[in-house]
Amino acid sequence: MSEVLTDIQDGVIIVTVNRPEAKNAMTRAAAEGIHAAMQQLDEDVSLNAGIITGAGGTFCSGMDLKGFLKGELPSVKGYGFGGITEKGPEKPIIAAVEGYALAGGLELALACDLCVANDKAKFGIPEVKRSLVAAAGGVLKLQQLVGKRIAMEMALTGDFFTAQRAYEVGFVNRLTDGAALDAAMELAATVAANGPLALKATKKIINESYDWTSENMWEKQQEISGHVFTSADAREGSMAFAEKRKPNWQGK
Template sequence: MSEEVLTSEENGILVVTINRPEAKNAMSKAAAEGIAAAMDRLDSDDTLRVGILTGAGGTFCSGMDLKGFLRGESPSVEGRGFGGIVQKPPQKPLIAAVEGYALAGGLELMIACDLVVANVAAKFGIPEVKRGLVAAAGGVMMLPDQIPERIAMELALTGEFIGAQRAYELGMINRVVDGPALDAAKELAAKIVANGPLAVRVSKQIMRESRAWPMDERYARQTQLIAPVFVSEDAREGSAAFAEKRAPKWQGK
């Protein structure tokens, strides 16, 4: 994996760090490929249950590397899109831990994650129009699904930033913390790791996909996905652990 992306793991959590602090973690082709490889690892390794995406040096991601753009470089991965995740996030939960700026492609990386924890000083925006560009890595499509449409429109057309508290009030992020966002993200990840892995994965899948399902097919499609969960060993273990007043021992099957 590229040194532009670092990984570490602990207690079922894979921490993926964009490591280009000298460029405010602007997204390069190598970094996008590194993130994509980390997401493949997250999904394929049964010992890993949750991912955290963050940035080195006090910034999450300042967007596309414009110097690379001028050289003709695209910081995307075929089949996964910008940053290796915006078109195809991992099947397992992914938390963004945001310090500093999450701007342009950086915001698009963030909103492709399932949950977001941010330091109180963080700033958010899609300022592409200020450079004659469009937030094409999901910003103008995905942001209106996550916050009120008129606010998303304002952000897209003015290119202005908002702070962490405002982002929290809009529902763009889950938690605002005074200390390191990564520490708080690990605490949130631990709460997910404590739960049944099959149930977590399918819950995410349904929440992500069901909005595109025809209304008259929703329950039938949901049943197809949840039926294997309800007859799994984990379902029996969860019920037994509750009855016996002990922590469950998940097998992921």
């Protein structure tokens, strides 16, 4: 069976890591599968958002250690662990977390733009317990999301966080007592209904602006968003609002 499954529903591509017998531990093949799905998301004009989840009640337990001991790295050059931690798609992606999101699994969720979790899920970067470092984004980017003190606690103790705690510190957007994928699909539908050019520009600005200076931030924002305001979709969005109808986006 394929280590990554894809399904398309209502403009959303659902990407499932399919190694339930190994708690969806990431392999090179799985990373390449996710990367291919993200390329499909960006290239297919009918797709406006993506979801990454795991089969069998677990999101991802991190790197496949058996593969690591054989010299295999579960990453794609230039794109990182799981095919997304260094460079993800231009369009929005949502993590739908059941069970465990640990080590590289947490970093996979961190690389997504939004996160929905079942309220029994567990999060953690326990690399230090194995004399490893959470080098797929955990020690670089986690503090941007949850703050330095919380990131330090997670990284230096290696202890698990409950889904409730992850929600409280801002890692998780939405908790559900049902299936995480169902809740993620609801969120994805809301995102995917919006203008594709505006979504890509908005994501890019939020991701890149944290280190912009006050002297150049407006100029940089204009460079990314200027074309959106003069696009056919901007005109269509205004007309659809005035005519009280659903917009017909063209991505132009």
